[in-house]
Amino acid sequence: MEIGLITLAIMLGSLLGWLLKQSLNTQPWVAAPVEEAAHQAPFNANSRLVALTTFLAVATSFFALILSAYSLRMELGDWIPLTEPQLLWTNTTVLVLASIAFQWTRNAAMRGDEAKLKPGLIVTGLLTSAFLIGQYIAWQQLFASGEFITSNPSNAFFFLLTGIHGLHILGGMYVWSRATLKVFGGAADVRESIQLCTIYWHFLLLVWLVLFGLLLST
């Protein structure tokens, strides 16, 4: 459970630091005029970004706890390391490219360079779909070589981790498709959607790199 604990400690610690800054050196019982009190703004962020950050904390806790279970289960005698398909390297590269493409699109959106939005979003969508298809093919390759989910706990964790990560990507694709439809429908301001999607893509790339590193090393 160390992985889960350390991750939570980091997240709770950063929250605690902020809460203490808000609450130390205050005198709540003093009735002060509004202007004075108003200096204590929590985040210079909009609500959707706050909600996304909170959700990423939830997802981080989720993945960290699976990894905790992974490390505990690994130590029990019957663990046979799985040889991951080489295809995963390609998939990883594709996912990195998807993140780069989204960042490029986001930068274009921030500059107001609207001509680049459509190709940027399409390329991102294609790359991300390619990643998902690649993961599916990797599963098929494992099945073909007789590696099923029940064959060994390492297999079970492999399918569980890649499956849950894939589901998170699918959720992201839903939001991506809404943003893309907005752009093609000629909506005025899509900067925020693209900005939030980009953050989510980077997060899932980071999660994947951690998962992939762990799968390779064990």
Place this chain on the structure above:
Amino acid sequence: MAYVSIADRDHDIEHHDPQTFITKYIWSQDHKVIALQYAATAIFVGLIALGLSVMMRLQLGFPDSFSFINPENYYQFVTMHGMIMVIYLLTALFLGGFGNYLIPLMVGSRDMVFPFLNMLSYWVYLLSVIILIVSFFVPGGATGAGWTLYPPQAIMPGTPGTDWGILLMLLSLVVFIVAFTMGGLNYVTTVLQARCRGMTLMRMPLSVWGIFIATILGLLAFPALLVSGIMMLLDKAVHTSFFMPAISSMGADPGYSGGSPVLFQHLFWFFGHPEVYIVALPAFGIVSDVLSTHARKNIFGYRMMVWAIIAIGGLSFVVWAHHMYVSGMNPYFGFFFATTTLIIAVPTALKVYNWVLTLWEGNIHLRVPMLFAIGFIFTFIHGGLTGLFLGNVTIDLPLSDTYFVVAHFHMVMGVSPVLVVFAAIYHWWPKISGRMFNEKLGKWHFWTTFLGTYSIYLPMHYLGFQGVPRRYFAMGNTDFLPASAQDLNAVITISALFVAVAQILFFANIIWSLRKGPKADPNPWDATTLEWQTPDTPPKHGNWGHDLPECHRWAYDYSVPGYEDDFIPQNVPADTAPAGRDHGVEH
């Protein structure tokens, strides 16, 4: 001034003025309606769970007198009673119900930041409740694995409900977690982003603090239940071996090997212990506000109360294994968890002292909500003290499988939060419904419930010390017990029936109030917090009419010297009224 952005810029809140009956009361995006939907659903399933506990008590008090209770469905009653009470009643009611109703009103917002997501949260919660109820009626019935759902018995033949019951239970939990996450994102974002002008974090009422920190705990802890739920679903459905050891079942080999049931326990309690505080922290916050209001005195040590809530929240993540002492562990491990468990008593005791000191020299009005709040202090101290026993490994081992534990956790997280639920409902009922309740009926409800629950759980401590085993359908080979233990069990059952029937007083009061209750004053308790300062009672859609309130002071300016009233609402400007300590309230 980012934190006023939502409140100030009206267009940030999606406009959704309800037009028809359906958009107003069914597919509503108004936080108050959603709160009532959450509360009504939670109380409804809570009544089912109450019925289940009555069935359990009938068997324990008068063994084998009732043909409709057999060992199989006894275990189903135990399991579903526990699961419903902890998750589907208390978590949903405190966060979905009170969280939804109170957060926007108390921080001076028009609604939650994401009203549509909020509505979705309720309907997904309702779906989880429906799945839960359906599990009673599938072949084999609901799961009887105990509310902790420990493998391997949770999914092995021999336990009731291993065909469909356990699948639906796990599915329902997964759906519940999705609903909770949608709600939780809303509560956190609303507290952070939608506070009205002047409402700094340290001016928020403690109710909001309790709900806020409990929501953060829930968001970080429920994933542990999700992980264990998904992994157990896979163990059950496709025969992976995450938790399932090599085992033979009725002479056959189900094909499991090498899994660890203790791994499940770690994940489950990593969620399960914070869950205690997900329920307790909102109760702590609400009780602080009720005590302060009805004692006409500022809460003692507001900042300490806030930090205690935060400290308890943080510590609740490092005590989980004290639920697993009997599973066997490295003694140093047990030592660590016993230490952290006892440390958590420090901020908790601090809160208890502060509640008592708030009452000290207060101008106490023993109205119905106040009675329930003071009753909570009693039951919570009681349950907390037995927690000190059970937190120690050596004392826990012999007591763990006895009724002492049942008495402990029912005192501390059954009776105590439920008393706060009633305190809160009576306290805010005039604002919610616009009508007063019947004071006399309410007092009868309090005394029957308070004394009745004491007469249920106090004797259980004694039974536990005698060694009466918990979870058992019948006593079995327990010759070491005196025959009088069974008499005591019968007494407990009669008390339980009495308390269950007494809850009719509560519902009668609600119905009486809705039909004949006198119209409520907008601020019948002379309270300071913003929800009592709304232009309409009950508050209309959008809460505040044309202008949002401005907050000028903390929520606890009661009995300030030199001011005509004994309370100053949070929206009264500083230059028109003095503030607490500046004028020597503290002698």
